[in-house]
Amino acid sequence: MRQLFSPSRLGAAVLLIVLAGCGNSKNEVYIEKPVDDLYNKAMDAVVDERYSEAAKTFEQVESQHPYSVWATKSQLMSVYSQYEAGNYDQAVIAADRFIQLHPGHRDVAYAYYLKAICYYMQIVDVGRDQRTTELALRSLDDVVRRFPDSKYARDAKLKLDFTRDHLAGKEMEIGRYYLNRQEYLAAMNRFKRVIDNYQTTTHVPEALERLVECDLATWQRYGFAGKTVEESQAICEQVFAATLDGHALVSNKSVWRNFPWIWNERWSFRNMVLIGDALHSAHFSIGSGTRLAIEDAIALTKALEAETEIAAGLARYQSERKPIVKKLVTAARTSADWYEHFSEHMKLDVMDFAYSYITRSGRIDDARLRAMSPQFMARHEAAKNSGSRS
Numbered sequence: 123m124r125q126l127f128s129p130s131r132l133g134a135a136v137l138l139i140v141l142a143g144c145g146n147s148k149n150e151v152y153i154e155k156p157v158d159d160l161y162n163k164a165m166d167a168v169v170d171e172r173y174s175e176a177a178k179t180f181e182q183v184e185s186q187h188p189y190s191v192w193a194t195k196s197q198l199m200s201v202y203s204q205y206e207a208g209n210y211d212q213a214v215i216a217a218d219r220f221i222q223l224h225p226g227h228r229d230v231a232y233a234y235y236l237k238a239i240c241y242y243m244q245i246v247d248v249g250r251d252q253r254t255t256e257l258a259l260r261s262l263d264d265v266v267r268r269f270p271d272s273k274y275a276r277d278a279k280l281k282l283d284f285t286r287d288h289l290a291g292k293e294m295e296i297g298r299y300y301l302n303r304q305e306y307l308a309a310m311n312r313f314k315r316v317i318d319n320y321q322t323t324t325h326v327p328e329a330l331e332r333l334v335e336c337d338l339a340t341w342q343r344y345g346f347a348g349k350t351v352e353e354s355q356a357i358c359e360q361v362f363a364a365t366l367d368g369h370a371l372v373s374n375k376s377v378w379r380n381f382p383w384i385w386n387e388r389w390s391f392r393n394m395v396l397i398g399d400a401l402h403s404a405h406f407s408i409g410s411g412t413r414l415a416i417e418d419a420i421a422l423t424k425a426l427e428a429e430t431e432i433a434a435g436l437a438r439y440q441s442e443r444k445p446i447v448k449k450l451v452t453a454a455r456t457s458a459d460w461y462e463h464f465s466e467h468m469k470l471d472v473m474d475f476a477y478s479y480i481t482r483s484g485r486i487d488d489a490r491l492r493a494m495s496p497q498f499m500a501r502h503e504a505a506k507n508s509g510s511r512s
């Protein structure tokens with residue numbers, strides 16, 4: 123921690139003539155001493171790493187010579203000495219006082235930094251209360267925001283990363299605890315908090331993974347597998363009561379179902395041929411299953427009509443139709459993938475979310491969307507340019 127001490131401050135101090143020794147008695151009586159005498163005594167104590175004594179002597183400089191230039195320097199040196207002595211609470215109080223009295227001082231960044239470091243040094247393991255870690259986060263952030271170009275900001279940024287990681291670790295620990303107790307909603311909230319508030323930390327992959335576990339666990343816990351559509355509907359109405367605001371959930375054959383992915387490279391065998399869902403499936407989210415099945419039937423009829431031999435007709439059907447279907451099925455998979463990561467999209471603001479939803483299958487690019495819905499694109503682009511949240 124020696125690097126925290128500014129040599130320039132020491133340099134200024136040693137210019138003063140060292141006049142006094144270092145007496146320290148329990149029955150100390152108040153004796154007024156010259157300012158340079160006191161200041162040099164305090165600096166000697168700093169050099170000798172007698173920090174508590176140094177802090178006390180710096181305080182004397184201020185109390186005995188409040189209007190001297192050394193009083194202000196002593197206030198800051200007192201913060202530093204208290205910090206080095208491990209008296210973090212006193213150091214923070216002294217730092218706050220310096221900041222309050224000298225908000226425009228050229229060394230005020232140092233006071234902010236020392237205060238942040240005092241909290242940072244008190245970070246305890248994730249099993250214990252993290253109040254000091256929160257304070258460290260806030261005060262380190264203060265240094266970075268207020269003095270972005272200072273040397274303190276560089277170090278504060280590094281420490282901020284560690285502090286965030288630590289807080290995310292605490293959230294993960296609580297999340298895992300709830301998960302073990304099968305309190306899934308509480309666990310989910312903790313994992314979501316890690317993903318939302320500590321996006322750059324090392325805990326995000328595990329939080330995401332556990333969120334997925336949690337979703338499945340919630341599904342299982344509610345016993346949705348054995349519930350009728352009406353029963354599931356009633357549960358969901360309860361869970362989303364606040365959002366529904368008194369309205370009923372509308373159901374349309376809303377069964378729980380794992381989507382069956384079907385794809386065949388070979389479309390016919392002898393006199394047998396595949397069409398529709400038996401040949402390929404396209405995820406519900408692009409809603410094209412029926413259309414594809416009917417278009418397959420039309421394409422098959424046309425191909426058979428175009429050829430005299432059945433085998434040639436079936437070959438034509440596959441070669442002409444396959445690239446078209448493949449394109450749609452790929453879009454369906456991309457769209458399904460969007461749904462698989464729904465919680466991540468929920469972090470977007472409303473215009474970005476809408477844009478992400480509309481373009482989820484990759485079939486609609488900006489030019490097409492602009493042509494289809496110029497007003498939407500204008501709003502989306504305006505929101506993007508202003509960086510505003512709609």
Ligand SMILES: Cc1cc2nc3c(=O)[nH]c(=O)nc-3n(C[C@H](O)[C@H](O)[C@H](O)COP(=O)(O)OP(=O)(O)OC[C@H]3O[C@@H](n4cnc5c(N)ncnc54)[C@H](O)[C@@H]3O)c2cc1C
Nearest residue numbers: 375377397398399400404406408409410411412413414415
């Ligand atoms: C819940 C759900 C929602 C959907 N929503 C949409 C949507 O909004 N829009 C959309 O376009 N698509 C949607 N689809 C997809 C769409 O229903 C299918 O893609 C489409 O019905 C496929 O048509 P198909 O003729 O290939 O198969 P199917 O419609 O399944 O027809 C196959 C038929 O063959 C019968 N059959 C099976 N085996 C035999 C056998 N051995 N002998 C005799 N008959 C047999 C079956 O009983 C069935 O009647 C949805 C699908 C589901 C499950």
